[in-house]
Amino acid sequence: MLDARWWQRGIVYQIYPRSFMDSNGDGIGDLRGIRSRLPYLAWLGVDAIWISPIYTSPMADFGYDVSDYRGIDPRFGTLDDFDALVRDAHGLGLKIILDFVPNHTSDQHPWFLESRASRESAKRGWYIWRDPAPGGGPPTNWLSEFGGPAWEWDAATGQYYYHAYLKEQPDLDWRNPEVRDAMLSVMRFWLDRGVDGFRVDTIHHLIKDSELRDNPPNPRFRPGMPPHRELLRLYTTDRPEVHEAVAAMRRVLDDYDDRVLIGEAYLPFDRLMAYYGQDLSGMHLPFNFHLIGAPWDARAIAEIVREYEAALPEGAWPNWVLGNHDKPRIKSRVGAAQARVAAMLLLTLRGTPTLYYGDEIGMCDVPIAPGEVQDPFEKNVPGLGVGRDPERTPMQWGGGAGCGFTTGRPWLPLAPDADRNNVEALRGDPGSILSLYRALIALRRAEPALAVGAYAPLAAGEGVLAYAREHAGRRLLVLLNLSSHPRRLALAAGAGGARVLLSTGLDRAGERVDEAAELRPDEGLIAEAQGAPG
Structure with a gap:
């Protein structure tokens, strides 16, 4: 890709x-x-x-x-x-x-100012205006995302307008x-x-x-x-x-x-x-x-x-x-x-x-x-x-x-x-x-496997998230310790080990990982797989 x-x-x-x-x-x-x-x-x-x-x-x-x-x-x-x-x-x-x-x-947009000017306004239908409910009050029970009812009464024209957010933010009618x-x-x-x-x-x-x-x-x-x-x-x-x-x-x-x-x-x-x-x-x-x-x-x-x-x-x-x-x-x-x-x-x-x-x-x-x-x-x-x-x-x-x-x-x-x-x-x-x-x-830019490669989860123990990214035969391992304790992650048999490209501590590049990766507390590693995918 x-x-x-x-x-x-x-x-x-x-x-x-x-x-x-x-x-x-x-x-x-x-x-x-x-x-x-x-x-x-x-x-x-x-x-x-x-x-x-x-x-x-x-x-x-x-x-x-x-x-x-x-x-x-x-x-x-x-x-x-x-x-x-x-x-x-x-x-x-x-x-x-x-x-x-x-x-x-905004309720200050010229479209809305024209819409609320009268029920006969050419832009009345650009916003959601409705009559009160049969017994009075808002047309529905709809609520504003920012608290309170989502309908605002307009006394001048005798209708409510709908606003999903603030009353200063009337909703447009995208059905129009x-x-x-x-x-x-x-x-x-x-x-x-x-x-x-x-x-x-x-x-x-x-x-x-x-x-x-x-x-x-x-x-x-x-x-x-x-x-x-x-x-x-x-x-x-x-x-x-x-x-x-x-x-x-x-x-x-x-x-x-x-x-x-x-x-x-x-x-x-x-x-x-x-x-x-x-x-x-x-x-x-x-x-x-x-x-x-x-x-x-x-x-x-x-x-x-x-x-x-x-x-x-x-x-x-x-x-x-x-x-x-x-x-x-x-x-x-x-x-x-x-x-x-x-x-x-x-x-x-x-x-x-x-x-x-x-x-x-x-x-x-x-x-x-x-x-x-x-x-x-x-x-x-x-x-x-x-x-x-x-x-x-x-x-x-x-x-x-x-x-x-x-x-x-x-x-x-x-x-x-x-x-x-x-x-x-x-x-x-x-x-x-x-x-x-x-x-x-920079590593993501340099490695197509990270930018556009396939994703595959890897088996990992408690507290560890591990997956592989692969592209054109190049396979990178991402090993993330989401815990505050050291963790050990065994690599798949026959994988041939790996070489660290980058660690979250920026201090382990080039380190060889053979049968298992030792992860420090709160550490992540990106490693280049050296052998066949496990």
Whole structure:
């Protein structure tokens, strides 16, 4: 599979633009800041950067409430800044993937302002407006993902509008062909400017039940869970008609050379697979988030990999995610030692890996004082620990007051250890986690077996996850000790031993492994098999 597409062989690096690099001292990251750090990303070795929303927005949900899909928010820069970013990125061999937010707009978008002006508005049908229930009140029991009812009363026109998230984020009606045409035109606008693909936000929310049936209660709901989980989202997400919309998006991308369509959908494997589309005419990569919530246990992870590989449609390309802007950071979930093992896991499984900014330097979740909370989810349902600010804090570039991120006051607080745990300090340390990430990425680039090779699980004892990657007769073994105890892993009889190519400690390259591999606590190894596959 040496002719694999760039998005199959490559590594995607997610940038949360408010937090990556501030060029003007206002405490908020921007496009010029990202542009200034492109040489670092090229040095790291990633292939593509996915940038969370940068469109014009009132920022009720930090860019996921779009008021102009063809504009750049002034906080981030201008269209000229964006064009310069694309040009420089492409000059360095980096691809640009934009976030696309098709499910909802801002309530300040001209489309919605016109829609709510009157029931007779030409754009009334662009959003989901409904009369009250027969006895009064919201038309259904549907709940907002961010807490409270998902229907907002509009006194001026005497109807409710639906919003899956904030009331400032009214949902578009994708059953309306005018809406679909307008949004597909937005995609073409950015593709014509040179973007290499889209990550499509919350794709499974795009179509709602045409009969407006109530969602059933969730029998697993318990106090302390986010309130929207009180109901099963049977009639508000993952409706069968969504796949027609996904296929329409894919047809747009297919009119351009070598672009990628990635979809966000938190779904079980059996339902996620449908987003590849009939005959693979849907998403190139429906995001696979299952490692994010998995127990950090070798047996559990091995089962997830097995189930996922078995579920993939023929010819579909896998992908893996360990962190993003909505979930706690991997180091905070598994600890510093296992964060290195997690890096080796992410970059050696079969499929496209997505790396969240800062994970390569071991950033942790940062405690946010009540008076500093920015996330609307946390503000709407305080006390449940749903806030996403801790994993969105500024990138740690160097020492000093702003740690190289800003000369002003950062929009979220910096980590307490940012002055010593940063790119500048770790880049010069040959044993750092940053050095490990760079070595893993370089090895993945050098070894087709890691980039596009077949995957095969290997028998392993308690606490150890082991598998082989093979391509064109070259076989690599990945041995991961997910425990804090030393482990011994016997190699298959007749395998002829192995030679270590890389260890998470960056200190065992070239070491010979014969009958058994001795794994230190919290250690991973990648070894070159010397004999016939066992």
